[in-house]
Amino acid sequence: MSLAPRLDLRQTQSLVMTPQLQQAIKLLALSNLELEGVIAEELEKNPLLGIDGGDGDAAPTEPAPAAMESGEAITADLLVEHGDATADAPLDVDYDAETFHHDSPADMAGGAGAGLGMDGLSGALPEDGPDLDALAADAPSLADHLLAQAGTAFAPRDMVLAGQIIDAIDDAGYLPADALHDIALRLNVPDAEIARVLAVIQGFDPTGVGARSLGECLALQAREADRHDPAMACLLDNLEMLGRGQLPQLRRMCGVDEEDFGDMLRELRGYDPKPGLRFGGERAAPVTPDLFVARGRSGGWSIELNSATLPRLLVDRRYHAELAAGGDRAAKAWLGDCLASANWLVKALDQRARTIVKVASEIVKQQDGFFRNGVAHLRPLTLRTVADAIEMHESTVSRVTSNKYLSCDRGLFELKYFFTSGISNADGEGVSAEAVKSHIARLIADEGKDILSDDKLVEILKAKGFDIARRTVAKYREAIGLGSSVQRRRQKALG
DSSP states (O other): OOOOOOOOOOOOOOOOOOHHHHHHHHHHTSOHHHHHHHHHHHHHHOTTEEEOOSSSOOOOOOOOOHHHHTTOOOOHHHHHHHOOTTTSOOOOOOTTSTTSOOOSHHHHTTOSOOEEEGGGOOOOOOSSOOOGGGGOOOOOOHHHHHHHHHHHHSOHHHHHHHHHHHHHOOTTSBOOTTHHHHHHHHHTOOHHHHHHHHHHHTTSSSTTTTBSSHHHHHHHHHHHTTOOOHHHHHHHHTHHHHHTTOHHHHHHHHTOOHHHHHHHHHHHHTSOSOGGGGTOSSOOOOOOOSEEEEEOTTSOEEEEEOGGGOOOEEEOHHHHHHHHHSOOHHHHHHHHHHHHHHHHHHHHHHHHHHHHHHHHHHHHHHTHHHHHHOGGGOOOOOHHHHHHHHTOOHHHHHHHTTTOEEEETTEEEEGGGGOOOEEEBTTSOEEEHHHHHHHHHHHHHTOTTSOOOHHHHHHHHHHTTBOOOHHHHHHHHHHTTOOOHHHHHHHHHHO
């Protein structure tokens, strides 16, 4: 074997992930609100980027690439396939041209929403979409509510102790059992003094706040209602027996007849076991839809991006020409990089819009029964099914459906919601797991006094054409938060 050095020439092919290509793939996985942050950063870094204000004074645009002229949709899959960012001609998206159908207010307004009507149909949607922020109003937290009451009930010295106790109360309104002793040690005050302040706080609204156990919480509410007699006290001291359904034994311990015991149970059901939750903690952030789906005039569907959360970016070529005219070589090179980056971002946003609408259109097509008739008609669907139908890679469909929400007549749904496993029915067709859950929930809601066991549910579902096992029924029932037949029978007895 020769060990002498030599030179070999080899020719190989490899896929190079350019920074621009990585950015295009990253944009696919972002929701519209997340994309706003990315666009804001690019606007700060790139002086050639601007937002179209709708005044019609847009900068000139360069000719579209060949794929655009031929009508072929440019997707992230095509970028991955060709993978040469430097060879791609720059693109300024003109949303008022023939690229999109002018069939909705968002298209005519020049927004970044791409409208695509299935079967050539498209409906008119509000330009800004529903104002979901207006549906949620600011509300005081539980701590703020308690501190406001403490300010009028305590002297300055006791207010310090009250503040420490209120800080230890959780969102449900409960105080940890060892919190009083810890506060007393930390502030070097007697336990009795802390207990005295707590007794005042337990009289605040909402009734039951500051309790250290469920029994104490309900007892505070019973005292407020003037129903805390020895029999009620005995009931509250033995709540574990109530949970186990030992009603005859518990009634005898309380020393009351069946009528009085029924009144006590009805009184108990009117109490709030978690009084602090009515104030909540932090306000839940509203979900803004990324897509709108509306019924078309001739029975089809309109799928449209939410233009309210997608500003229309333009490349200011006049400004680029002015700066490049008097600059040195380094300045011109920097401006060239800014122009290339701006062109690529605008092009990537256009590709993202087209890809999302294409994927959403196929989802609506596959789940047409759901949009027309409800969850009972939801079909099993996988990412591969959609990817094969639109000739894209499965990973691209996964990125498109991540963190994105669709608004339709039936509500607001995450795109991932429409991808579910399924079971076979009597016709040999697949039925979505969500549809089966809907049938189970409806059967249990209508069961009345005759509690349906899991075996009985299996029989009914098989009569409806669902080939399902008992363990699957139990799994679906637990997934939608419904108890077993024993638990439901016990709840009926308490009612």
